[in-house]
Amino acid sequence: MGDNPSRSENATAGDLGVTGRHARGAGTGVSPSSYEEPPFGGGGALPKKTRFGMEAGFKGLSVAAGAMVLVIIVAIAVFLISKAVPAINADTENFLTFNQWFPNETQPRFGIAVLAFGTVLTSIIALLVAVPIALGIALFLSHYAPKRLATPLGFVIDLLAAVPSVVFGLWGRDVFMEPVRNFSAWLNEYFGWIPIFGGDGPFGRSVLLGSLVLAIMVLPIVTSLSREVFMQTPGMNEEAALALGATKWEMVRTAVLPYGKPGVIAAVMLGLGRALGETIALALTLGVVFNISFNIIENGGNSIAANIANAFGEANETGRGALIASGLVLFAITLVVNMAARAIIYRRREFRDSAA
Amino acid sequence: MAKRIEASNVSSYYGSFKAIDSVSMVVEPKTITALIGPSGCGKSTFLRSINRMHEVLPNARIEGSLTIDDQNIYDPDVDVTAVRRLIGMVFQRPNPFPTMSIYENVVAGLKLNGVKKKSVLDDAAEQSLKSANLWNEVKDRLGRPGAGLSGGQQQRLCIARTIAVEPQVVLMDEPCSALDPISTLAIEDLMFKLKDRFTIIIVTHNMQQAARVSDKTGFFSIDKTGDPGRLIEYDDTQKIFSNPTEKKTEDYITGRFG
Amino acid sequence: MSLLERESSGVVMTTDNIRSQKLHVGLNIGIAAAALVVGLALAYGFGIGNYVLGVVLGVVIYLIGLQIVAGRIEGRRAARDRMWKTLIYAACVLAILPLASVVWTLISKGAGRLDGNFFGSSMNNIGARDPEGGAYHAIIGTLEQVGIATLMAVPLGVLGAIYLVEYGRGKFATTVRFFVDVMTGIPSIVAGLFILSFWVLIVSPWFNNGTPRFSGFAASLALTVLMLPTIVRSTEEMLRLVPGPLREGAYALGVPQWKTILKVVVPTALPGIVTGIMLAVARAAGETAPVLLVAGGAAAINFDPFAGGQQSLSLFVYQQAGDASRYAPARAWTAALTLVAIVLVLTVAAKLLARRNSLSK
Numbered sequence: 001m002g003d004n005p006s007r008s009e010n011a012t013a014g015d016l017g018v019t020g021r022h023a024r025g026a027g028t029g030v031s032p033s034s035y036e037e038p039p040f041g042g043g044g045a046l047p048k049k050t051r052f053g054m055e056a057g058f059k060g061l062s063v064a065a066g067a068m069v070l071v072i073i074v075a076i077a078v079f080l081i082s083k084a085v086p087a088i089n090a091d092t093e094n095f096l097t098f099n100q101w102f103p104n105e106t107q108p109r110f111g112i113a114v115l116a117f118g119t120v121l122t123s124i125i126a127l128l129v130a131v132p133i134a135l136g137i138a139l140f141l142s143h144y145a146p147k148r149l150a151t152p153l154g155f156v157i158d159l160l161a162a163v164p165s166v167v168f169g170l171w172g173r174d175v176f177m178e179p180v181r182n183f184s185a186w187l188n189e190y191f192g193w194i195p196i197f198g199g200d201g202p203f204g205r206s207v208l209l210g211s212l213v214l215a216i217m218v219l220p221i222v223t224s225l226s227r228e229v230f231m232q233t234p235g236m237n238e239e240a241a242l243a244l245g246a247t248k249w250e251m252v253r254t255a256v257l258p259y260g261k262p263g264v265i266a267a268v269m270l271g272l273g274r275a276l277g278e279t280i281a282l283a284l285t286l287g288v289v290f291n292i293s294f295n296i297i298e299n300g301g302n303s304i305a306a307n308i309a310n311a312f313g314e315a316n317e318t319g320r321g322a323l324i325a326s327g328l329v330l331f332a333i334t335l336v337v338n339m340a341a342r343a344i345i346y347r348r349r350e351f352r353d354s355a356a
Numbered sequence: 357m358a359k360r361i362e363a364s365n366v367s368s369y370y371g372s373f374k375a376i377d378s379v380s381m382v383v384e385p386k387t388i389t390a391l392i393g394p395s396g397c398g399k400s401t402f403l404r405s406i407n408r409m410h411e412v413l414p415n416a417r418i419e420g421s422l423t424i425d426d427q428n429i430y431d432p433d434v435d436v437t438a439v440r441r442l443i444g445m446v447f448q449r450p451n452p453f454p455t456m457s458i459y460e461n462v463v464a465g466l467k468l469n470g471v472k473k474k475s476v477l478d479d480a481a482e483q484s485l486k487s488a489n490l491w492n493e494v495k496d497r498l499g500r501p502g503a504g505l506s507g508g509q510q511q512r513l514c515i516a517r518t519i520a521v522e523p524q525v526v527l528m529d530e531p532c533s534a535l536d537p538i539s540t541l542a543i544e545d546l547m548f549k550l551k552d553r554f555t556i557i558i559v560t561h562n563m564q565q566a567a568r569v570s571d572k573t574g575f576f577s578i579d580k581t582g583d584p585g586r587l588i589e590y591d592d593t594q595k596i597f598s599n600p601t602e603k604k605t606e607d608y609i610t611g612r613f614g
Numbered sequence: 615m616s617l618l619e620r621e622s623s624g625v626v627m628t629t630d631n632i633r634s635q636k637l638h639v640g641l642n643i644g645i646a647a648a649a650l651v652v653g654l655a656l657a658y659g660f661g662i663g664n665y666v667l668g669v670v671l672g673v674v675i676y677l678i679g680l681q682i683v684a685g686r687i688e689g690r691r692a693a694r695d696r697m698w699k700t701l702i703y704a705a706c707v708l709a710i711l712p713l714a715s716v717v718w719t720l721i722s723k724g725a726g727r728l729d730g731n732f733f734g735s736s737m738n739n740i741g742a743r744d745p746e747g748g749a750y751h752a753i754i755g756t757l758e759q760v761g762i763a764t765l766m767a768v769p770l771g772v773l774g775a776i777y778l779v780e781y782g783r784g785k786f787a788t789t790v791r792f793f794v795d796v797m798t799g800i801p802s803i804v805a806g807l808f809i810l811s812f813w814v815l816i817v818s819p820w821f822n823n824g825t826p827r828f829s830g831f832a833a834s835l836a837l838t839v840l841m842l843p844t845i846v847r848s849t850e851e852m853l854r855l856v857p858g859p860l861r862e863g864a865y866a867l868g869v870p871q872w873k874t875i876l877k878v879v880v881p882t883a884l885p886g887i888v889t890g891i892m893l894a895v896a897r898a899a900g901e902t903a904p905v906l907l908v909a910g911g912a913a914a915i916n917f918d919p920f921a922g923g924q925q926s927l928s929l930f931v932y933q934q935a936g937d938a939s940r941y942a943p944a945r946a947w948t949a950a951l952t953l954v955a956i957v958l959v960l961t962v963a964a965k966l967l968a969r970r971n972s973l974s975k
Contacts, residue, residue, distance in 0.1 A: 058872035059781055065773030066782065066790045069846065072839060073793050076800070076808045083811040136705025144702055147414065155965065160713055162893070162961040164900025166931045167950045171716045173935065174723070174943065186663055216712045223709075236451035240514070242412055244465035244521060245441030247695035254464060258455035270799070277801020279903035280932055305803045309906055309932075320810070327807040331800065338799035342792070427632060435634040437691070442632060470691075 080328045087321025095325065100290050101307065103322035104315060110322045112304070112329050114290045119303040119330065122207055122282065123275035125296065126214035131268055134219050138226035142233075143252060154227060161220035169284035172213035177285070180209045184297035199298040205287035207301035213285050214278055218271035225270065229263030230256055262345045269341030273334050279305035304330040359425045359442075359524045359555060360385050361406065366420035367584070368401045368410055375401040377584035378420065381574055388547060388556045390566035390593065393576030394608070398585025399559045400448075402576070403527050406557065407443035408436050424525070441469070444523035448530040450510030452502035452517070459498040461513055465521035480520050488516035489546050508539020515546060519554070526550065528558040532565065544569050563609065567597050575605045634692065637684045645683060649676035673704070724951025726944045733952075737925075738914035742939040749949045751915040752930035756956070758919045759830050759909070759926055760899050763837035768891055770838075771845030772880075778846070779853040780875055797843035802836075806904030809836040814908050828910030830919030833926065836904035841894040848890025852883040885967055892964035896957045902928040927953045 088095050090108050098111025137157070141150045184203035191197040233256045241251040257264075283306040287299035308323045315323055361383040368375045376398035383389050391399040404410040405418050408429060421428050429439045452461045462481045463471075471477060481498070485491040490512040494505070502513055511531055518526060528547075532540040540562075547556060547569050560566050566573050574590040589596065589605045600606045653672025657663045677700065684693035732748040740747035778791055809832050818827040856879050864874040880887070905911075910923020911933060927949055934946035 055870050055872050058875070062773045062777035062781055065770050066777035066787070068770055069774060069790055069793050069797060069842065072842070073797060075812060076804070076839075079808055079812040079816070080804075083815065133705045133709050136702045137709055140702045140706050144699065158965065159958055159961055160716075162896050162900070162957050163716070163954055164902065164928055164950075164957060166900070166902045166928045166935075167720065167954055168716065170931060170935050170946055170950055171719055174947075175715060175719050176712070186667070190662060216716070219709055220713075234451070234454075236447055236449060237453055239409065239412065239445075239447065240451045240453065240517075241464075241468075243407065243409055243440055243445035243447075244468060244517070245437045245439075246468050247437050247691055249695040249698040250468050250691070252698075254468065255453060258453065261455070273799040273801070277803060279801070279803045280906075280928075284932070284935055305801060305903065308803055308807070309903060312907060320815070324807050324811055327804050331804045334799050334801055334804075335796060338796055342795055429632065431633070433633050433635065435632055435692070438632040438634065 076331070080324055080331065083321050084325035084328050087318050088325050090318050091322070099292055101311065101322075103319040108318045108322065112326055114292050115302055115304040115307050115326055116329060116333070117292050118207070118286070118301050119276055119305070119333070121294075121296075122211045122214055122286075122301060122303055123272055125207065125211035126218060126275045127268065127272055129212065130215035130219045130271065131222060134222035134267075134271075135226055135264065137219075137223045138230055139252060139256070141223075141227045142230035143248070143256065154224070157220050157227070158224050161224050163220075165217055165278055166280045166284075168213055168217045169281035172209060172216075172281060172285040176213060177204050177209055180204060180206070180212060184208060187297055196294050196296050199295050202299050203297050205285065205299045205301075207286070207296040210282045210286045210301050210303075210306075211296070213281050214275045217278065217281060218274050221274060222267045222271040225267035226260065226264050229260040229267070232263075233259045265344050266341055269337060269344075272337055276334050276337065277305055277330065278303075279309050282306035283309040361525060361555065361557075362423045362426075363402075363406070364421050364423075366402065366405055366418065366422055368398070368405050368418045369416065370413065371415040374584040376405075376576075377586050379576075379587045381587060381590045383555060383557060383572070385555050386551060386553075387571040388551055388558065388569050390570035390573045391557065391559045391576060392561070392563060392566050392573060392608075393585070393588075394578070395561075396581070396585070397576040397578045399574075399576045400529050401585070402587075403529055403557060403559050404445075406525070406527055407440050407445055409440070409445060411436075441465070441521055442523055443525040443527060444518035444521065446511070446515050446518055446526065446528040446531045449534045450507055450514050452505075452510050452513050454501070454503045456502055457499045458494050458502045458505070458513060461502040462516050462520050464517060469521065481516075484516040484520040485513075487519055487550065488512045489542060489549070490516055506539070508535050508542055511535060511539065511543060512546065515543075515550075519550065523554065525555045525557070528556065530559050530561060533561060540565070563597075567593060573597070575600075575602070575608060577604055577608065634689060635687050637687050637696070641683065642680070645679045646672075646676050649673070649679055677701070720947070720951050720954060723944070723947035725948075727948035728951070732945070732948055736913060736915045737930075740913070742937075744939075745941045747941070747945060749925075749927060749930050749945070749952065751912065752925040752927045752949065753952070754915060754917060755830055755833075755909065755924040755926040756899055756928070756953075758917075759833040759837060759905065759924065760895060762831060762834035762919060763841055763898055764891070764895055766834065767838045767841035767845055767894070771842050771891075771894075772849050772887065774842075774846045775849035775853055776875055776880075778850050780871070780879070794843045794846050797839075798847060800839070800843075801903075802840055802901050803903040803907070805836045805839040806907035808839065809833075809904065810907045827921070828908055828923050829921060830909055830916070830924030830926075832908035833905045833924065834919065836908055837898040837901060840901060840904070841898050844894040844897065845891055848893070849883075849887045852886030852890065853879060855886065856882045885970065889964045889968040892960050892967070896960035896964070899960070900928055900953060900957050902926075902932050905929045906932065927956070 087103065087108070091098075091103070091110055092107050093100075093109045093111055095111055097113050098109065099114040101110045101115075102108065103110040141154045141157070145153065181204035184197075184206060185201070187197040188199065188201065188203065192199075237255040237259065238251055241254040246254055282303050286301040286303065286306055288302050288306070288310060289300035290302065291300060293300060304326045308327060311319065312323060363382075364380045366379045367377050379398075379402055391403065393399050401410060406422060410416050410418060418430065422430055424442065428434070453464060456464065459481055462484050463477045466477060466480055471480075482491060485494065490509060493509060494513075503510065505513060511534075515526075515531075532543050535543065544565065547558070550556060558566075558570065570593045572591065573593040573596040575588045575596065576585050577588050578585045589600055589602045591601070596605060597609060600609060650669070650672035652675055653670070654665065654668035656671050657665070657668035677697065680700065681693055681697050684696050688696070731746050733753070734750055735746065735748040736751035737747045738751075774790070774794070778787060778794075781787075782790065813832045813835055814826050814828055818829070818832070819825055821827070860878060860882060861874055864878045865871070869877070905926045906929055909926060909929065911925055911929050912923035913925070916922050916924050931946050931949045931953060934942045934949065937946075
């Protein structure tokens with residue numbers, strides 16, 4: 001495992017605390033006291049390299065910690081599958097296409113279709129709303145606002161990113177639902193001919209509410225990460241653009257946005273990951289209906305995570321297994337999203353780094 | 357193409373700090389003017405004042421007047437972006453846009469100006485790269501990242517990018533300070549070539565370079581740290597380096613100071 | 615002729631066309647006012663909506679009008695510059711409204727139950743008609759669960775990061791790094807399900823006569839899974855910032871690598887590492903979903919994280935939000951305020967610490 005030879009050989013040779021042949025020596029750290037004796041403690045043969053000691057022990061410990069990550073990931077997959085498979089086997093309907101959720105009956109019938117659809121739908125709407133606004137704020141903080149305003153505002157955004165999702169969910173249900181209901185009714189009245197705004201109500205606990213709450217939740221995260229990448233734009237590239245006669249916006253488009261693109265994609269993907277996996281905020285705001293519909297203003301909507309939270313209380317053994325199976329699907333979706341994000345970032349980074 | 361620049365009593369500030377004090381000089385068209393002087397004497401600040409890049413920094417402002425063909429570029433109704441297109445700038449460290457290819461770098465300025473036609477852009481890229489003595493080295497890899505070139509090539513790429521928008525004046529802020537001697541020589545050759553088309557003002561720490569390339573030389577200095585920089589002497593390069601009027605200039609040239 | 619001139623007249627710069635007109639501020643305000651009036655008139659005139667629609671229409675009309683007028687006066691590029699600037703400012707205002715509402719609601723509604731009873735009692739024997747009841751048990755639960763999770767995640771995470779930075783070469787390290795990235799993206803509910811299927815349903819019955827046992831410790835395990843990748847990543851970043859010469863200096867003195875790491879590298883990076891840990895802790899404290907699945911959520915005070923269900927603040931908020939009692943919302947909001955206070959104190963402290971960190975700046 002490619003140890004740097006100059007490091008390990010010499011370093012271990014001097015490790016007198018382990019061999020115990022010299023009480024103090026070269027190896028006692030960097031404090032001035034280690035100079036009390038000559039560095040190689042009194043002549044004679046050089047100390048032998050020890051076969052097993054603190055060096056190997058510490059290294060082993062850290063390798064084990066690193067390996068733990070792999071173990072956990074594998075364990076997640078293994079244990080979820082082990083609980084999901086019996087439930088899916090007991091399912092009397094097709095797990096992937098059936099769109100109802102009755103896993104607790106003697107003849108369990110459940111499918112992931114509605115839930116997966118709802119999960120993706122709410123997340124995408126949330127990102128469509130949040131990302132443009134988040135990028136706007138990020139640019140405002142990094143390039144438009146005076147520093148005196150940008151610093152505290154950036155700090156506040158960072159703090160908002162830390163607010164737990166249950167708080168946003170509670171706010172969405174207790175405060176935000178009313179205006180969204182009014183807005184939905186208005187949309188329905190004037191734009192009811194567009195299918196997504198159709199229906200006869202009731203409105204309120206809808207995909208729209210859930211998505212908007214999600215949007216407000218991911219907004220600080222996307223903003224805060226994007227702001228950071230925008231601020232890292234090399235000043236000399238910004239100056240180069242300005243010196244070519246670019247306006248401020250053109251400078252942003254020429255120098256800032258292309259430079260920040262991989263970072264922004266990563267931020268958006270992270271936001272998407274958050275939105276896909278968000279549980280409580282959606283459990284509190286969605287109408288929970290098992291029905292695939294693009295109507296976003298009528299009461300309804302559901303998501304994998306929200307369904308787990310809602311249905312967990314009454315689930316029997318097969319019910320739990322079914323929920324775990326749905327969690328497995330969620331895991332797979334987020335995994336795909338994450339890997340896609342990494343792939344994009346690594347590819348873009350190569351283009352840039354091959355350069356530097 | 358090339359224009360006459362006249363600075364009168366230009367003082368530049370960063371907030372309350374006065375960086376240069378009352379600089380006046382006239383730069384004739386199609387000449388190379390070198391600005392020399394010790395670090396922190398305000399040469400770069402003055403240079404950046406000429407194309408209004410100075411004011412990019414927060415709280416930076418300027419007093420006095422700077423005219424180009426009798427138009428004061430600091431008049432309130434003057435468009436900053438127009439000034440900067442008129443007066444191009446090459447920076448101390450090569451700064452090609454890292455996300456763009458060589459080709460995209462060269463035509464970046466043209467695209468900003470709304471030129472969209474591929475043939476025009478191709479033409480301009482080739483002409484600019486040829487003018488910058490870079491065409492032969494990069495013509496086979498125009499699609500590769502601009503930042504993948506060597507330092508000297510990058511700097512010539514930046515020069516190509518600057519002259520692609522056809523400015524009238526080219527400002528160079530220590531363009532060779534980050535380059536090796538061979539690349540430096542290449543840039544100096546290029547300056548001689550560009551002199552036919554542009555008015556060039558170059559800030560340099562390297563006095564041999566100033567002596568080699570410039571027609572006129574301005575010597576900036578400061579009395580002590582915290583004082584504003586002043587233009588001590590401005591004359592023909594030959595005169596500055598052989599028989600300067602001011603004692604300070606002579607001290608600096610001969611290496612007794614700075 | 616020059617290229618720019620050939621393409622379109624008026625683009626090439628000469629000294630004659632460096633001047634341009636600017637949109638007067640007064641005119642800008644005038645357009646805004648007119649747009650607002652027109653917007654409101656449209657909304658009310660046609661009876662299609664209230665003042666909100668009027669303002670929205672006004673903003674849209676303003677943006678269009680601004681683009682047209684500025685385009686005429688200042689030219690296309692300057693007008694576009696102005697348009698984007700306006701949009702960016704508008705994005706800020708738009709985002710601040712709901713976020714400010716969240717903060718305001720949190721404070722105004724949360725203040726209602728900020729009393730001794732709330733912090734001194736549990737929900738034990740509190741019926742639907744009782745206005746009392748508190749979150750003492752939930753606070754205990756959150757502190758214990760997050761505390762235990764931190765104790766498990768920090769050594770693992772820091773050691774893992776040390777492996778990646780100091781020892782990790784080759785394929786195995788790349789794999790670990792990749793899966794740390796993957797793990798960062800695991801939804802919290804999936805972590806909860808994992809612990810549910812692994813610990814609660816399979817392991818815990820061994821200690822509990824064959825019946826699954828929900829416990830605070832299970833919640834800690836789930837939170838550990840969530841904290842681990844965050845800690846590894848932030849620690850890794852901080853360790854990488856430690857200058858190489860510092861390590862080499864220690865090696866040159868004959869200090870063994872493990873001691874160099876523990877005595878030189880880690881202490882140098884410590885403020886940054888602590889910042890990362892505190893942020894991870896803050897995030898874990900706010901997690902609801904995994905706790906909901908594995909902690910059990912008891913109404914009474916339970917100090918023992920290993921036996922019997924435990925409550926947590928975030929779960930308490932969720933449960934009270936779903937409670938039909940008319941006193942439940944007040945409890946939910948006050949608990950939410952308490953939770954946010956804990957999380958924010960941790961976050962602010964972490965940020966302040968980061969600001970004093972000499973390595974990262």
